[in-house]
Amino acid sequence: MMTNSGALKNLLDLSVGEIEALGSKMGWPRYRAGQVLKWIYQNGVSSISEMTNLSKVDRDRLQAVATICRVPPSVPEVADDGTTKFLGLLDDGLAVETVMIPEGHRRTVCVSSQVGCTLDCGFCLTAQIGFRRNLAPREIVDQVWNARRLLGKDESISSLVFMGMGEPLLNFESLAEAIRRLTNVDWGMGFSPRRITVSTAGWVPRFQDLQQLGVNLAISLNATTTHQRHLLMPAINKRFDLMQLIEASRAYAKRSDRRLTFEYVLIARVNDSLDDAKRLIKLLNGIRCKVNLIPFNEYSGSPYQRPSQDTIDLFQQAVRKGGLDVYLRRSRGDDVLGACGQLGRMAAEAAHIVPTRLLRKVSAHAQP
Ligand code: SAH
Secondary structure, X not given: OOOOHHHOEEHHHOOHHHHHHHHHHXXXXXXXXXXXXXXXXXXXXXXXXXXXXXXXXXXXXXXXXXXXXXXXXXXXXXXXXOOEEEEEEOOOOOEEXXXXXXXXXXXXXXXXOEEEOOOOOOOOHHXXXXXXXXXXXXXXXXXXXXXXOOOOOOOXXXXXXXXXXXXXXXXXXXXXXXXXHHHOOOOOOOXXXXXXXXXEOOOHHHHHHHHHHOOEEEEEOOOOOHHHHHHHOHHHHHHXXXXXXXXXXXXXXXXXXXXXXXXXXXXXXXXXXXXXXXXXXXXXXXXXXXXXXXXXXXXXXXXOOOOOHHHHHHHHHXXXXXXXXXXXXXXXXXXXXXXXXXXXXHHHHHOOOOOHHHHHHHHHHHOO
């Protein structure tokens, strides 16, 4: 049977207000829009016909104007440590990566906010595919639904981290709408905002807006001098240099009842010296925070290397002696390129995107 699905609205593209408006156009009482939202966000249905507490007449009327199109996932890849990576296959042929990381009973889902990234952090694989586009709210939320479907009956997602592909604060409107759908307890997925962390390379103008959403903020610091940050993260550092970032972080921490997280990718001979450790202590002095050290995850074509375990341990000890609460993040899922900063290649391949910068590097090496 032919359906004119092009003319149908995808309910997942609509805000709460728009779904209510659609309902009132059909003469529905207000609570019925709430029933529809619950089917979508609490039960994860993929069709209107599954909304069984709506009368057949109401379902038919809704089906005449709307549909539900979810983002189909690829077949998941499972790493030796249980880390699971899958793609969301988007309508326009692009693809976006999501990673689920098991740790004991905990399940953390690492969510993407953009296809590619506008930033150019030299150590990050995602940066190399360039920027394709922002994700829509539904494309963000469906990553969580697709992850949830991989879980057993008695398992649940413990936390969500926006540390996948892209810079979440540069897609703020979609991020905020996705977080509303993820956290609403009446009709939404009911995640506590305390279990959600948004990671940023340092897009300062959105710090305050993010704070209002009640989620946690993580800042990818990665450097202890402006010059070093410029070498590692040129685009973002040009807009807001290290000192501006630290001041904005300090102000944020003062306003917040939650601890800030600073992430620091440790790269051999670039930012892993004891002088770096000393500068880090000084920079973060007085900010209520914790520091996550992420040893650089290597990938082919990257000029950078992971420091030795000794160097990593010494760095951590020095930072701890300086009074900071500092943790070492274990690398997870690197055999499926699911680790931090390794996202992108699979999505790029699926969507036939050529990671231009990577290719340039490879061909430069290939020249006689
Ligand atoms: N754009 C956001 C979120 C995505 S990156 C941000 O910059 O925070 C998530 C984390 O992975 C960041 O802390 C980033 O510094 C880190 N990262 C990127 N590439 C990495 C790599 N190759 N090895 C280890 N960590 C990396």
